[in-house]
Amino acid sequence: MELANGSTVEEFILLGFQIGQQKRHLLLAIFAVIYILTLAENIIIIMLVHADVQLARLPMYILLSNFSLLEICYVSTTVPRMLFDLAFPCGVISFHECFLQFYIFFSLGYTECFFLSAMALDRYLAICNPLRYPQMMSNKSCYALVGACWVLGFLWHIGPVILISKLSFCGPNIIDHFVCDPGPILSLACPPVGNIPIICQFSMDGLIVLGNLFFVMLSYGAVILTLTKSSRRGYRMKAFSTISFHLVVVTLFYGTVAGMYVVPSGESQSHVTKVVTLFFTAITPSLNPLIYCLRNDQVKEAVGRLQRRKMGLVKRKLIV
Template identity: 70%
Template sequence: MELANGTTVQEFILLGFGVEQQKRFILLTFFSVLYMLTLVENITIITLVLVDTRLAQLPMYILLSNFSWLEMCYVTTTVPRMLYDLAFPHGVISFQACFFQFYIFFSLGCTECFFLSAMALDRYLAICHPLQYPKIMSKETCYTLISATWTIGFLGYIVPVTLISRLSFCGPNIIDHFVCDPGPILSLACPPLDNIPLVWQFSMNVLVILGNFLFVLLSYGVVIFTLMKSSNKGSRGKAFSTISFHLLVVILFYGPVVGMYVAQVGGSHSQVSKTVTVFYTAITPFLNPLIYCLRNNQVKEALWRLLRRKERWLRRKVTV
């Protein structure tokens, strides 16, 4: 990896949002608050599932607590670095750190694709095969599914990231983004890569993203069809409410991701790319807990139980 003058590339420069100081301060404040709220929301969900014995026995909430942990890791991969560059706009990142962020970011994104499929499978089994559900989706099966999801997600991008990191980079070393995204990185490689990015895009992005997206749509399609045939209006309405929240999370995640990495919407327009990336790296992780759990009656009941338990503990402490 050498520049035209023969020097070795040891760092990249992230241009970030390219805005003046006043707007940088506004963005810094906004994303700092958003990041803290995202962490609080997801920590709350994880805590509820861990301490509430009712939720801890249900595969749906075991999956959701692990999904919350995934969301915390996902947002922490990009947002703190983005906040740092907004506060200190020099944008320098080492070659190794850039590719490490690239690998972790895309591995977590890949893991999220499989997690959404796992949660869709859980809802399919619970609604379409209710009698067999407790036996099929036991806690052991649930944890095995979670382990497989994390493993596949982090193994999938080892080879692509390793191959890309071994490419030659002639310069410039400026990445017109706030994260180490493969598109801007590949554009810096030399000689031009021709069809290599297309092969990588098809093998990883299309297969992983579209494959999981179609699986989720098929699962929920069968679930909706089953619910439509149900004669129990009460349970059908409750199930539809749960499924609608799940589908909203799927749309919020896959909408921008498919646009960015499959359809390549705004692929050559850096501002469009940055806006879409901000949405699925910062805003979606903030919205997911509100949609997925905090509007769920069982979660709200568990939260009230935890608050009442805390209140009783404080009263006993004051009395003593």
């Protein structure tokens, strides 16, 4: 791979969705609503966890509040830019903004992999090692785990981004996507770099994705095995209900990640990639808060406590 000190290309053009004006405006309205709902859902979870003393002490909800913060960052990295391009279809993005989006987008994706593994570890320790759980997942240990997820996620992709950004780009500068994705970017390098960098990129991604997926499957497999042996039917059913929601989130995440790598070759490849990426970046983050909290008794109890606390404050003010 030939590296260059600089680049002759100062900006890229994101083609986005090549559709008519009416369909573009429809997509703009739909994904603007989804974006606002995603922000609202995740902000509510963060505020609820921090407002309720009981939830704030539980490792699972410390992880969940940070996961919600991650989802807010994730959708805000790509969706506002996509909405802007749908409203004003010019698609021009500067060289540095493109690579910044590329770095943050993939780093947050890696961070989500680590958070899903951390949540799987938490459930494994809580169900398979309940006596040692308070010691092993103390608040200090939990915050250290949270910090490790963020740091590892953002450290992993620094090297590839720096190497790709130092390639020479002399034109054309059109990226057939609505985000700055490494595949289309590498295809614009001159002289052509071939398939080796893309294979290396996929190998690095696969190492993180498959490694975390294996850990998650191993953890939940041990949890399910432990629950099947439990004689406490009520506890077993409640635990299975919680685990099933976790597994839905894991399936959505890794299912869409797999879809990004198993797209068909040919002319339809870019269209399929855009659809999968759209689901990955906009739809999934809006579903995760609902999946985690929709039938969660602890969240419902926390909402009830918060409402009673507010009613008590209102009554005191009225008395005064």
